[in-house]
Amino acid sequence: xxxxxxxxxxxxxxxxxxxxxxxxxxxxxxxxxxxxxxxxxxxxxxxxxxxxxxxxxxxxxxxxxxxxxxxxxxxxxxxxxxxxxxxxxxxxxxxxxxxxxxxxxxxxxxxxxxxxxxxxxxxxxxxxxxxxxxxxxxxxxxxxxxxxxxxxxxxxxxxxxxxxxxxxxxxxxxxxxxxxxxxxxxxxxxxxxxxxxxxxxxxxxxxxxxxxxxxxxxxxxxxxxxxxxxxxxxxxxxxxxxxxxxxxxxxxxxxxxxxxxxxxxxxxxxxxxxxxxxxxxxxxxxxxxxxxxxxxxxxxxxxxxxxxxxxxxxxxxxxxxxxxxxxxxxxxxxxxxxxxxxxxxxxxxxxxxxxxxxxxxxxxxxxxxxxxxxxxxxxxxxxxxxxxxxxxxxxxxxxxxxxxxxxxxxxxxxxxxxxxxxxxxxxxxxxxxxxxxxxxxxxxxxxxxxxxxxxxxxxxxxxxxxxxxxxxxxxxxxxxxxxxxxxxxxxxxxxxxxxxxxxxxxxxxxxxxxxxxxxxxxxxxxxxxxxxxxxxxxxxxxxxxxxxxxxxxxxxxxxxxxxxxxxxxxxxxxxxxxxxxxxxxxxxxxxx
Numbered sequence: 001x002x003x004x005x006x007x008x009x010x011x012x013x014x015x016x017x018x019x020x021x022x023x024x025x026x027x028x029x030x031x032x033x034x035x036x037x038x039x040x041x042x043x044x045x046x047x048x049x050x051x052x053x054x055x056x057x058x059x060x061x062x063x064x065x066x067x068x069x070x071x072x073x074x075x076x077x078x079x080x081x082x083x084x085x086x087x088x089x090x091x092x093x094x095x096x097x098x099x100x101x102x103x104x105x106x107x108x109x110x111x112x113x114x115x116x117x118x119x120x121x122x123x124x125x126x127x128x129x130x131x132x133x134x135x136x137x138x139x140x141x142x143x144x145x146x147x148x149x150x151x152x153x154x155x156x157x158x159x160x161x162x163x164x165x166x167x168x169x170x171x172x173x174x175x176x177x178x179x180x181x182x183x184x185x186x187x188x189x190x191x192x193x194x195x196x197x198x199x200x201x202x203x204x205x206x207x208x209x210x211x212x213x214x215x216x217x218x219x220x221x222x223x224x225x226x227x228x229x230x231x232x233x234x235x236x237x238x239x240x241x242x243x244x245x246x247x248x249x250x251x252x253x254x255x256x257x258x259x260x261x262x263x264x265x266x267x268x269x270x271x272x273x274x275x276x277x278x279x280x281x282x283x284x285x286x287x288x289x290x291x292x293x294x295x296x297x298x299x300x301x302x303x304x305x306x307x308x309x310x311x312x313x314x315x316x317x318x319x320x321x322x323x324x325x326x327x328x329x330x331x332x333x334x335x336x337x338x339x340x341x342x343x344x345x346x347x348x349x350x351x352x353x354x355x356x357x358x359x360x361x362x363x364x365x366x367x368x369x370x371x372x373x374x375x376x377x378x379x380x381x382x383x384x385x386x387x388x389x390x391x392x393x394x395x396x397x398x399x400x401x402x403x404x405x406x407x408x409x410x411x412x413x414x415x416x417x418x419x420x421x422x423x424x425x426x427x428x429x430x431x432x433x434x435x436x437x438x439x440x441x442x443x444x445x446x447x448x449x450x451x452x453x454x455x456x457x458x459x460x461x462x463x464x465x466x467x468x469x470x471x472x473x474x475x476x477x478x479x480x481x482x483x484x485x486x487x488x489x490x491x492x493x494x495x496x497x498x499x500x501x502x503x504x505x506x507x508x509x510x511x512x513x514x515x516x517x518x519x520x521x522x523x524x525x526x527x528x529x530x531x532x533x534x535x536x537x538x539x540x541x542x543x544x545x546x547x548x549x550x551x552x553x554x555x556x557x558x559x560x561x562x563x564x565x566x567x568x569x570x571x572x573x574x575x576x577x578x579x580x581x582x583x584x585x586x587x588x589x590x591x592x
Contacts, residue, residue, distance in 0.1 A: 025323055029316035033309060041305050052297065057270065063236050064272040064283050067243070070231035071281070072274055074125065075200075078221050079184065081122045082202050085219055086181065091115050092206050096216055098137050108139055116158045128197070128222040130159045130190075131204070132166055134215065163218065171201070178203055178213050186247065186279075189220070197222045198253065229254040232281065240286040248278040333361055421458050428452055438556075440481045441584055442474050442514065446507060449484040453505075456492060463500050464492070471508040478584040479514065480556055486545050487518040487575050495522025495573065509581055513561075516577040525567040533565070546575075553579055 085091060094111045120129040130142070142159035166172040171189045184202040192199055204217035234241045234257025242257035267284045274280060329346060336344040346358035406425075410418055428451040446468070453466050484505065491503060506517040532538055533546050550563040557580050567573035 023320070025320035026316055029319065030313055033312040033316065037305050037309055037312075041301070044301065048298065048301075057268065060237060060268075060270055060283060060285055061272070064270060064281060067231050067233075067236070068272045068274055068281055071229060071245075074123075074228055075274070077123045078125070078127070078200050078223065081119050082184070082200065082219060082221060083181075084119055084122065085115065085204060086202065088115070092204060092216060095133055095135055095138060095204075096206060098135065100137055104137055104139065108141075112138065112160065113141075113158070116160070120156070120158050125223050125227055126156050128157050128159070130161065130220040130222065132161045132163045132218040132220075134163045134217060136162050136164075138162075166218065172218065175201065175203070178205060178215070180205070180207065180213060186253075190222075192222055195222075196225055198225050198228065199223075225254050229256075232256050237283055237285050240288070242284045244282045244284075245274075246280050246282060253279065330357055330361065421455060425451075425455060428455060438480060439478050442477050442479045442507065445479050445481060445484060446470060448481075449488060449505065452485050452488060456488075460492075464503070465500070466503045466505065469504060469506040469508075473509045474507055474514055474581075476583050477509070477514055477581050479579060480552055483516055483549060483553075483577055483579075484518065486549060487577075490545065491518065491520045491522060491573075495520050497521075497523045497570070512581055513578050514581050516579075517574060519572065519574045521572040524569040524571050524573055525565070526569055530565045530567060534563075549577065553577065 091111065094107055097107075099107055116129055116131060120127050138160060140161050142161060143155070143157045169189070171187055175185060176183055184200060186198055186200055188198050189201070190199075191197075199220045199222045201218065201220050203215050204219055206214045206216050208214070229245055232243050232245060232254055234243045237243070240257075242255065244252050244256075245254040247253050266287050268287055270283045270285070272281045272283075333344045333346055345362050406418060406421055428448060450468065457464060457466070484507075488503065488505070491501065495501060502521045504517070504519040506515075506519070508515050508517075534550065536547070546563060546565075553562045561578050561580065564576045564578075565573065566576070
């Protein structure tokens with residue numbers, strides 16, 4: 001073969017003077033990147049203001065919803081506590097009876113006071129409970145607040161009065177007409193304004209006659225305003241903001257923060273309604289907070305653009321060097337071919353010019369060794385296919401680590417753990433292989449996940465906490481196998497943000513669907529990373545397991561089902577897999 005290229009190639013190459021192709025590529029790439037970054041910055045900057053305002057409003061709205069939910073939770077707790085009295089038929093019948101002497105004493109000490117104390121302590125708030133009875137045979141017991149020595153307005157009390165004490169009070173005879181299990185009002189009455197409290201007022205009624213609701217008493221739960229609206233804190237929105245709670249009549253019940261009187265036009269106002277009570281929370285946020293945030297993000301964006309130019313320049317240098325190396329590799333192989341060494345080969349992926357040149361050069365050597373190479377490649381491909389099939393069924397790293405753990409348990413004589421781990425390993429692979437079936441009972445899928453978790457607990461110990469939340473209604477249904485375990489394995493590989501991790505594995509029937517959820521409190525993922533995972537054009541190995549499960553579910557059940565991921569960096573990740581609820585065909589029982 002040396003006869004073919006018996007030329008003065010090296011001498012000609014030395015005499016040739018030119019700009020290397022790597023530098024040409026680098027210069028072109030750098031110009032392109034500078035133009036791209038400049039145009040991108042201009043367009044992004046021109047669109048940023050509106051987007052930033054919208055995002056800030058959404059963030060404020062989200063914070064306001066959290067505040068609303070916190071207040072609603074406390075309010076609902078008080079309402080639910082009052083319902084324990086409102087709905088207690090035995091208690092209502094007891095307070096209707098006219099009793100005196102020992103019978104009245106027994107009723108107060110064994111029925112009325114215990115019931116009121118239980119209701120007062122049911123909520124983790126400083127409640128004052130006052131109950132006004134129509135039945136005057138019930139004794140009055142109450143705390144007096146008109147003496148100098150009794151001024152602890154924070155004291156929690158339970159007071160019982162006769163209704164005549166409030167029959168002439170404006171707040172009593174203006175109560176709305178009773179609608180069963182619905183009517184209640186929030187007002188500042190009696191000593192509430194003095195003590196910084198607000199009361200939830202609700203009737204106690206007797207439904208003995210379905211056509212007539214009879215009032216037998218009034219209950220008033222008084223709670224500190226500062227405690228009820230503790231979460232209404234303007235600092236959650238930023239300095240200069242103001243949060244207000246307004247009742248249905250337009251009165252301000254609670255305020256946090258102060259607003260400058262001369263800058264009302266520079267405030268963004270957002271409202272959020274509280275359910276049931278018809279209150280609303282009004283947030284007033286100065287627009288300069290948004291402007292400051294926009295300026296800060298703009299500075300960061302400029303810094304990112306500069307960094308991108310630097311990184312892309314480095315990347316361009318590496319790309320140009322890569323192309324130069326490919327060309328030099330072709331030149332090197334030509335030199336070897338000229339010297340008669342036909343075993344040299346060039347491997348390029350794709351269908352570009354380099355690949356075509358490489359194929360042409362490789363064909364020169366393949367003609368001589370065709371038969372040998374064909375047999376060799378055939379055997380090699382066969383072995384690789386067998387190895388790939390084996391690896392697709394059994395995870396060698398998992399098996400190796402498990403056997404290593406078994407070895408350690410045997411070495412230290414922990415026979416009980418050793419036996420349990422071997423049983424779990426056997427169960428895991430029995431459920432994984434599953435006689436080659438694709439559809440299995442959901443119970444088997446959960447058992448396989450439990451077995452995997454039990455094996456991993458030997459390795460991680462108390463660093464790993466797993467909770468299974470399984471809906472008992474799912475047992476009659478079937479599923480595609482190997483849905484839960486890959487996600488659990490993915491958490492243990494990539495989600496650690498410290499020396500501990502918590503997982504919650506939920507399987508529930510929601511409507512006509514079975515919903516799997518794997519929730520962790522690990523590192524979390526950025527939205528861009530989640531988008532890459534579901535990108536079918538991404539040929540990297542990262543996220544291929546998740547894409548595989550998503551495509552398997554869609555293949556079996558349709559495009560409306562599959563995998564969805566919700567994650568926040570530093571908080572954790574929740575993976576959800578939805579499949580239709582399809583019952584198992586009970587034509588026969590499997591030995592598995």
